[in-house]
Amino acid sequence: MYSLPDLEPIRDFDAIAVLTSGGDSPGMNPAVRGVVRAALNSGVQVYGIQKGYSGLVAGDLRVMTSSSVRNIVQRGGTILKSDRCEAFKDPEIRQQAAANLKNAGIGALIVIGGDGSLTGAHLLAEESDIAVIGLPGTIDNDIFGTEDTIGFDTAVNTALDAIDKIRDTASSHERYFLVEVMGRNSGFLATHVGIAAGAEMVIVPEYQVNIEELGRQLCENRRTGKGSSGIIVVAEGREPGLTYRLAQQLQQQGEDPRVCILGHIQRGGHPSGHDRVLASGLGAMAVSYLLAGYNDIMVGVSEGAILDIPLDSVIRYRKGLDPQLFELALLLHK
Structure with a gap:
């Protein structure tokens, strides 16, 4: 388990809200559960916002109870x-969203x-008197300030x-398989999957x-017996079609490769035990940070400890x- 900060409650909230936004990731449900249970046990009412910022703008706020989050830790999405x-x-639009929260008596x-x-969380915190805290929920593990993100471990295991x-x-x-995993701007997922899978x-x-x-290198590996698994892991990248272009190059070299696009199966499935613990801890500690008077921060992990990172830094810098x-991935391929 992660070491937790010692936070002293100095602020009261009648109610807070929680939402999940953007691409879903396994572990979001345990995070929601962590928020709801921690808040209710602190005497704070919780509202769940449906469909992310769209639901916030539309005012789709629903009261959450302890039973609302019963038996959800194992569910994906x-x-x-x-x-x-x-x-x-x-x-x-952000002003309208803040007004919807205030009109419902929600302070955070x-x-x-x-x-x-x-980024939306940071802007809302800057432009309103709503206290805002973010949690890193993405299978890409590309959020600055945290070593791990909710859903990354599960996505690695799903791909494996x-x-x-x-x-x-x-x-x-005895043919090459080019396996494309998610990662438009980040190779974290592909690198971890490649190492764990023993990819070529x-x-x-x-x-x-x-x-x-x-293509020439891969064909030479095959001819000299240097290749091992026949598995090539490719991050989708910024421009679509890289995986198919490599397959065509291999065909021109006399190989008979196959392409497997894993796609959205990486977002689904039961969250791993690691992601359940991570998400539960981050969700509960987000409430503790709010009650301790923190605002405009993300709660993440580093060196085995849960800590806070200013949202301004999170969105300003790239991980x-x-x-x-x-280099380890390259070393193990040779």
């Missing part, structure tokens, strides 16, 4: 539903989501389960590749892929 609300980029909001969701099955066919037919190569958006040279981790 989010019981509060989620949405990507482009309208929330408008300051007037906890936002569970990724980079875009946390698929690759372990694909490997049987790859070995039987990992391709991530942080490092440019020459498709022709890569880069650890070069040593990627």
Whole structure:
């Protein structure tokens, strides 16, 4: 378990609200449960906002009770539903959202989501007197200030389960399988999956590749018996089609590769034990931070401890892929 900060309650709230926003990630439900149970046990009423910022703007606020979050820790997705609300980029829309909270007697909001969701949380905190705290909920693990994000561990294990099955066919037919995982701007997921799966190569958006040279290298590996698994893990990247372009290059070299796009199965499924503990701890501590008078922060983890990070820093800086981790992936392929 993570070490927890010693926070002294100095502020009272009649009610707080919680929402999940952006792409869903396994573990959001345990996080919601952590928020609801911790708040109710502190004598604070909780509202669940349906469909993220869209529901906040529409005023879709529903009272949460202890039974509302019973038996949800094992469920994937989010019981509060989620949405990507482009309208929330408008300051007037954010003012309307803040007014909806105030009119309902709600003094604080906890936002569970990724980079875009946390940006909206920061703006709402800056422009209103609503106390706002964010929780990092994304399978990409690309949020600055925290070593881990809700859903990342489950997504890695989901991809591994698929690759372990694909490997049987790859070995039987002695052909390459190009397995595409999520990660438009970040290679965290691909790198962790590649190392854990014993992949022959990992391709991530942080490092440019020459498709022709890569194809020749893979074919040479096959001819010399240097290749091991036949599994190539590819992050989807910023421009679609990279995986198929590499497959075409391999075909031109005489190989018979197959492409497997894992897609949204990585977002689904039962959250792992790790994600359940992480999400539960972050959800409960978000309430503690609110009662201790904190505002405009994200609650994350570092070196085994739960800590607070200013939302301004979270959205200002980018969490880069650890070069040593990627070097390890390369080392193990050789």
